[in-house]
Amino acid sequence: MSLLRVAGRPLLASMFVVGGLNSVRNPEAVTPLAEPVVRPITERVALLPDRTEQVVRLSGGVQVAAGVLLGLGRLPRLSALALAATLVPTTLAGHRFWEAKDPGERAQQRIHFLKNLSMLGGLLIAADDTGAAPSWLWRGRHTAHELRRDAALVRHSVRATARPAAAVGGLRAKLPG
Incomplete structure (x- = not known):
C-alpha cells in the first residue's frame, strides 16, 4: 500500500469520526437543522426510524464506524461509500447557504458546503480506489x-x-x- 493511502485515508476519515461522535452523543444540537432533510427521507425509506433525533444518531454511528474502518484501511471502498451516503444529507441539512440572510453567514455556509462537496469528491475517489489491485x-x-x-x-x-x-x-x- 502506498504512503499516500496510508496517510490520506485517516486524514479523510478524521472529520467523520469526530462529527459522528458528536452526533451520537448530542443529536439534539443538530436535530432542528436536520428536520427538513430527514423528514422526506424517512417518508420514503421505511427502514429508518421516525424520529429525527434517532436518524441523526444513526447517521453519526455510521460515520464513526465507517470512518474508523476507512482510517484503518479495512473495507476502504465500502466505508467510503457509506460516508458519502451520510455526507449528502448532512451537507444539505447543515449548510443551506441559499437560505442565509446575512451575507457573512451566507459566505461561511457556502464555504462549508463547498468543503463538504470536496470531501464527497475525495470519498468517491476512495470508493473507486482498488489500491493497485x-x-x-x-x-x-x-x-x-x-x-x-x-x-x-x-x-x-x-x-x-x-x-x-x-x-x-x-x-x-x-x-x-
Missing part, C-alpha cells in the same frame, strides 16, 4: 475471458483427437475378435 469487475471479465479461452482449447483438443479415435475404433470393429 484489479477491481472485482476486471477480475470477473478476466476470468470469463480465460474460461472462454480454455473452452476453446478443449474444443480444439476434442476435435483433433476425435477423428483419429473414431478411425481406430472403426478399425478395431472390423478386426476379428
Whole structure:
C-alpha cells in the first residue's frame, strides 16, 4: 500500500469520526437543522426510524464506524461509500447557504458546503480506489475471458483427437475378435 493511502485515508476519515461522535452523543444540537432533510427521507425509506433525533444518531454511528474502518484501511471502498451516503444529507441539512440572510453567514455556509462537496469528491475517489489491485469487475471479465479461452482449447483438443479415435475404433470393429 502506498504512503499516500496510508496517510490520506485517516486524514479523510478524521472529520467523520469526530462529527459522528458528536452526533451520537448530542443529536439534539443538530436535530432542528436536520428536520427538513430527514423528514422526506424517512417518508420514503421505511427502514429508518421516525424520529429525527434517532436518524441523526444513526447517521453519526455510521460515520464513526465507517470512518474508523476507512482510517484503518479495512473495507476502504465500502466505508467510503457509506460516508458519502451520510455526507449528502448532512451537507444539505447543515449548510443551506441559499437560505442565509446575512451575507457573512451566507459566505461561511457556502464555504462549508463547498468543503463538504470536496470531501464527497475525495470519498468517491476512495470508493473507486482498488489500491493497485484489479477491481472485482476486471477480475470477473478476466476470468470469463480465460474460461472462454480454455473452452476453446478443449474444443480444439476434442476435435483433433476425435477423428483419429473414431478411425481406430472403426478399425478395431472390423478386426476379428
